[in-house]
Structures are given as C-alpha cells and as structure tokens.
Amino acid sequence: MTTLYGLEDLAIGTGEKVTRLCLFEGPLELGWKHCAITSDFVAEFVALRYRTSRNLYKEVRHNVGYLTNELIENAVKFRAAGEVVVEASVDDNVFRAKVSNLIDEEPALQFQHLLSEITTGDPGDLLIKRIEANATSTTENGSGLGLLTLMSDYGAHFAWVFGAEEPGGKIPLETYASIAVPDVSN
Numbered sequence: 001m002t003t004l005y006g007l008e009d010l011a012i013g014t015g016e017k018v019t020r021l022c023l024f025e026g027p028l029e030l031g032w033k034h035c036a037i038t039s040d041f042v043a044e045f046v047a048l049r050y051r052t053s054r055n056l057y058k059e060v061r062h063n064v065g066y067l068t069n070e071l072i073e074n075a076v077k078f079r080a081a082g083e084v085v086v087e088a089s090v091d092d093n094v095f096r097a098k099v100s101n102l103i104d105e106e107p108a109l110q111f112q113h114l115l116s117e118i119t120t121g122d123p124g125d126l127l128i129k130r131i132e133a134n135a136t137s138t139t140e141n142g143s144g145l146g147l148l149t150l151m152s153d154y155g156a157h158f159a160w161v162f163g164a165e166e167p168g169g170k171i172p173l174e175t176y177a178s179i180a181v182p183d184v185s186n
Helices: 008-012 032-050 054-078 105-118 123-136 145-154
Strands: 003-006 019-023 084-091 094-104 157-162 170-180
Touching (some): 003 008, 008 170, 019 032, 032 054, 032 084, 054 084, 054 094, 054 170, 094 105, 105 157, 105 170, 123 145, 145 157
Antiparallel strands (some): 019 084, 157 170
16 A cells, blocks of 8 residues: 655656666765765756856756755655665756655654645745744754745655555655756756
8 A cells, every 4th residue: 555645746757867876775874975965966967957057057956956955865864774766857847856765664654744744735834833833842853844945945846655564664655856947948
C-alpha cells in the first residue's frame, strides 16, 4: 500500500532527460557536507544554461540549490541506513527533482503527521504560524519551515509517496518537487 501527500500529478516522475546521482553510505559517512556538495552540483548544472544573464544565473542557481538542498538534507536526516538517490531534470521551464530513500517506521509516521498539517491550507499562513510556534517552543519538533518557505516564497510544489513497508521495517520514501525556472531565451 502506498500513501501520497501533496500533488498527485507531480508524483509521476521527473521527465525523460534525467540526471541521477546516488549518495552511497560508506566509510565517509553520508552527511551534511554531501547535501551541500550535491545540491551545489545540481544547481550549477541547471543554472549554466542561464550564464548569459548574470541575474538569471544567480536566481536559478539559488532557487534550485535551496530546493535541492532542503530535499537532500531531509532525506539524509530522516533516512534509514542506505543510499539516497537524487534525480533532476528541466523541461518546459520547470525544474523537477525526485529524492528517494528508505525511512524507519517511527520517523515515517512523524513525517506523515507533519505532511498532513503542512499540505493543507495556505503555505504563507502556515509558515507564519510555524515561525510563531517555534519562537515560543523550547523543543525541536521537525517544524517543516524549509518546506513551507519553499512553498510560500518560491512557489515550489511537492508530493511525497510512502511505499509499502519492506522487510526490516524500512519504508521507501519518494519526495517529488518542482519549481518554475525562467525561459532560457529571456
């Protein structure tokens, strides 16, 4: 059984021309530096097509980098042991990303609870409520601020697909995201 949060039509894939990167767990410990390096690579790869306009290049590199970094950080932070697969493509002025990883049952349930909250209602209103709640809270609660900021301020769209539990209690998680990028001819 699969469970979907977010936009169903976004969860169909990243397109035909996909760049795929696998972050393998190993002796170097899959961690935060890999998130930044990978998201910088993806952002640079996408932004290069805008190099004739310094402003567009910087905007696309920032937006794609921020989105990709948020997705990869969430995957690394909440993953069960194993690799993280990042897929990215650009088509029809839309950058699409898919990040796949395994997640343990308890974090999956917590994440699903968070997603049921942040995928309903206006992202801008939810962002303000989350910021206010975090300001008065002394505990870290997996607030979803990064995702809400991307939805509210960057127009990002998301879908999350939780797959059927595998042996050992691991649950496959696919996170899909899209964000508009300018026409290359601008």
